[in-house]
Structure formats: structure tokens, C-alpha cells
Amino acid sequence: MSGSIYGNLFRISSWGESHGKGIGVVVDGCPAGLSIDEAIIQTFLDRRKPGQTKYSTPRVESDKVEILSGTFENLTTGTPISMVVMNQSQRSSDYSDIASYYRPGHADYTYDEKYGFRDYRGGGRSSGRETIARVAAGAIASSILKELGISVFAYTKSIGNITINESKANLDDRMKSPFYMPDLEASLKAEDFLQEQMLKKDSVGGIIECIVTGMPVGVGEPNFDKLDANLAKAVMSIGSVKGIEFGSGFESANSTGSINNDNFRYVNGILTKDTNHSGGILGGLSDGSDIVLRAAIKPTPSIASTQETVNKDNENISINIKGRHDPIIVPRAVVVVESMVAITLVDMLFMSMTSRMDNVKEFFKK
Template structure:
């Protein structure tokens, strides 16, 4: 199967199935000397693991990560970092009724059409549980970015029709409610709405917004490797994401050029700054030094208990009611997944950017070398 690897220099390869023995990832390209321990990764995985509230699947998994290689005495060695999370609470019998039936909204039909075979136990590689590997890899990337003064922060912007009010925005509130929404009042309304939909055996979608602070100007390329294009690919690869927009996004199509253009001003900390940020921190595919801002739209969870029309592999019409343990909304657990994909993408483009200018290469390699007993100092 192709398509399990992402990145050029900072490269990740995920593996494993929802009901297999485990889920894992190999991170290649991480420089040696980065401080890293399992607790750093576990902090991120704890934000996406199941069973945290009634708004998540009741599957009980500790999602405990093990680092198998690439770290020695608390620091990366420059070799591939391999990590695994073991599956411990599979209930494959819950999927016995869909062996020959295609679930609406799932990848059952398309997977079968491509390979002539599918792992029906929770969707196999198509399962949202695959995002464990992304989050583990993203935690490493986030640690790398943090060492450069770059932070990635995502949160729930909306759940169904309820959207966080910018006037009440409080990032500290994000971790105080079950929806990871930075608006206490709207979060309470959204929870009530979600409970109502759950009682109706239905599911809900929403939007995750993400900000990346500290990215210097000049990251990304102007044609096929645009920063925003790379972010879009990474984020759109998350299961259930059906839309991506950066900056003002689709609202820009309704604006005038005089309204949408970001005027440049003399900065206080930098020589050049922008008066506004309609572009979302990226111009011509290259970061402009301001905050990178984007949003991802998630569809409602396709696994619902209400009867749905479908067909068998033989094309016979039938009806199905999804059994098992499923999230009525994926958005809260997807917040950290969006962060992870943004961090992985940014780390890769930062490393790729090191070869963009001859003067930077010359500056790096022609510094005065002082050989000491400990090695070469640059």
C-alpha cells in the first residue's frame, strides 16, 4: 500500500490497523540532540485517547507509547525514531454484521473497489485510530519547533451551528471543557446540542482552527511546495476532514482587493510587518512572518445507530444499524491531530528551507571551526 509516508526531509511513515496488534510510526530526519522522552509524547496522546467523556468512544485504551529506537539517554540520535502504541481493547465482534455490507459515509466501498479486500474490523487503515501515529510523530515535531520558538495551537472553533465567540476567546478555557472550545458559554450550548443529537442516534460535525506562531518569513516555496498547499495536503489527509481554508479563506472571495490586501508597515520588532493578516501568514506560498492561521472542517461521524440504507458487496439493497463504540463527534479528539499535522509540515519545510540561499549555506560552512577535545564547534 502506497501513501503511508509524508514529508521530504522530516519524514513520517505510519503503520497498523484499528484492530491489529498496535499502531506505530517511524520518524526520519529529526536532527540529533533534541531532548525527547516518552512523557513528552504521552502528553499529546492523552489529549486524543478515547474514553475521556461521553462525547468520545467508550473504547478503553491507555494509548501508552513506547519509543523503540532513535533516542538515547533522553536525546535523539539522528537515526529513525520508531514508536508503538499497543491495542488492548479491540472488540472485533462488533463489526460482524458489516462483513458483506458497505457502511454509508465510510471507506468500505472505496477500499474494496481499490484492493478487492478490506479489513472490516473498525475500518483497518481507514480508521481514525491511525491518527495515534500522527499525534506521536507530531509531538516530536512540536518539540523541535519549540526549540526554535515556534508554537502550534489548535482548538474547536465550532460544533454544529455553535461557533466560539471571538469576544469571549480564552485559550486557557480550551482545556477546561470536553469540547476543547476556548469559549465557556458557547461550549455549554454546544454540549447540550450534542447530547440532543446523541439521544436522536445522530452525530455532529464541526471546525478546528489552528494558529502557528513564531514562523519566520521565507518558509515554503512558490509553486508546488507552497506552505499553505503542504498544510492543506497534511490536514486533508486526516479522516473526516472535508474542507480547508487559510486566513480569511472563502470569505476572501466576497471581499474587495482593497479590503483583502494586507498593507505593510514599519515594524517595532521586525523591519517589515503587516497591518492586517487576511492572508493567514502566507503570501505566494511563502510565510510572511506573521501568524499562520487555518481551519479544518470535519464532517459528522458516519457511524450512527439510526437505520441507514445501503447495499451488500453483491449489490443487494439492505438496511444497517451501526453497532460498537463510536464518537458522536470527532472534533474534540481531532484538535491535537490537527496540531500534529501542522507541526510535522512546518518542521519539514523549515529543514528544506536551509538550502534555499547560497549566502546561508556559505555562512554555515565557512564559520570558523574550532576543534576541541569534544569535537568540532561551529
């Protein structure tokens, strides 16, 4: 199976299955001398681990990370960093029936057609549990960005039809909400809405917004490796993401040039923009303002209500999925979006270091 390696100069290789022995990642291209330890990585993993609220899967996993290589005395050595999280609470028997039919909204059918068979225990590589690898690598990428004064901050903007009120939102309140919503009033409404759907044995989706601050100007590559193109690929590679937009996004299609253009202005000797409809990216390059992107997360496909599908004998059947599943994926995906954005930014920053001859000469000047 190809497609488990992402990045150019800062590269991650993800491995493992939902019901295998563990999930892991190898990070290659991290500079030597970065301060990192398991506690830093664990802080990120704790934000996505299951069983923390009544709105999460009851599967209980510690998701305890172990660094196997690439560090010495809590500093990176410049060699590949290998990390693993062992699975502890697999209940593969919950998935024995799935081997004979295709779950709606899942990759069962497409995996069977591509490979001739599949690991049906929790979805194997298509399981959301694979994102452990991304978050562990994202913790390292975020540490690199922190050294450069760059911050990546994501939160839940909406759940179903309930959207945060920007005037009432306080980013410091994000961690007080079970959904990572910075508007606690909207968070309470979202709880009521989700409870209603859970009683109906249904699930819901939502939108995650991610803001990057401190990004220097000119990061990105022309044409096929544009910053927004690579960020879109990174975020869209998260299994539950079905759409992405930057800045004004799809609303810009209903706008006009005079409104959608961001006017430039010098303020106290600093070039700024009056607005940020571009979402911080122009021509595929960062423009120095905040990068703003939003990802649409689909409802959890594993629901307890009766669904119609087919089995391998080409028979139409009705099913009721068993197992432990999230009624909403959005809250646990917030840190995953942050991580994929951070990984991409580090890779693009490293690629941009050789864009100008004066930068190369300055680096190698003796």
C-alpha cells in the first residue's frame, strides 16, 4: 500500500491499523537540537484520544506514546524520529459481521475492490485511529513552528446548524467545551442538538476553523506546490474531511473584485492589508497575514440505526452496526487538523529556505 508517506524535506511515514498491535510514525527531516520529549507529544495525543466525554467512543485507550529513536537527552539528533502508541482495547469480535457486507459511508467496498480483501476490524488503515501518527508528528512540527514564532490554533466553528457567535467567542474557552468551541453558549446548544441526534441513533458533522499566526511572507512554491494547494491536500487526507476553504472561500464566488480584493496599506512602516479575504495566501504564497482555513467534517458513518446495504453475495440487506463509535468526529479531529497544517507549514518553510541566492550565501557564509 503506497500513500502512507507525506512531505518532502520534513517527511512523515505513518503505519499501523486500528486493531493491530499499535499505531506509529517515523518523522524524517527534523533538525537536530529541537527540545522534545514524550510529555510534549502526549499533550497533543490526549486531545484526540477516545473516551474523554460522553460524546466520544467508549473505547478506552491511554494512547501513551513512546519515542523509539531520534532523540538524546530530550533533544532531537537529526536522525529519524520513530514513535509508537500500542493498542490496548481492541474488541475485534464487534466487527466479525462486517467481513460479509459493506457499511454505508465507509471504505469497505472500495478497499475490497482495490486490494481484493481488507482488514475489517475497525476499518484497518482507513480507521480514524490512524490519525494518532499524524498528531504525534504534528506535535514535533508544532514545536519547530513555536521556535519560529508561528502558532497554529484550531477550534470547532460549527456543529450541525449551530455556529459560534464571533462576538461571544473567547479562544481561551476552547478547552472548556467538550466540542472545543470557543463560544460556550453555542457549545451548550450543540450539546442539546447532539443529544437529540443520539436518541435517534444518528450522528452529526461540523466545521473546524484553523488560524495560523506569525507566518512570514513568501512561503510556498509556484503552480503545483502552492501553499494552499499543499495545505488542502494535507487536510483533505484526513478521513472525515469532505471540504476545505481558505479566507472567504466559497463566499467569494458571490462577491465582486472591489469587495474581495484585500487593499494593501502601510501602517507605521509595516505593510498590512485592510481585510483578509485571501485567507493569508496570494498566488500560492503566504502574504504575512493570518492564514485562515476551514474544514468540513462529515457525520460519523457508523450509526446504530438501521441502514440498507449489500453483502458479498450481491444481496440487498438491512444492518445495525455494532461496536464503539463516536456520535461526532469533530472534537477529536480539531488537533488532527492542527497537526496536518503544522506538518505542511514546516515542510514548506524548509523548502523556501533555498528560494533566494542571498539566503543561501548568508547560511553558508563563514
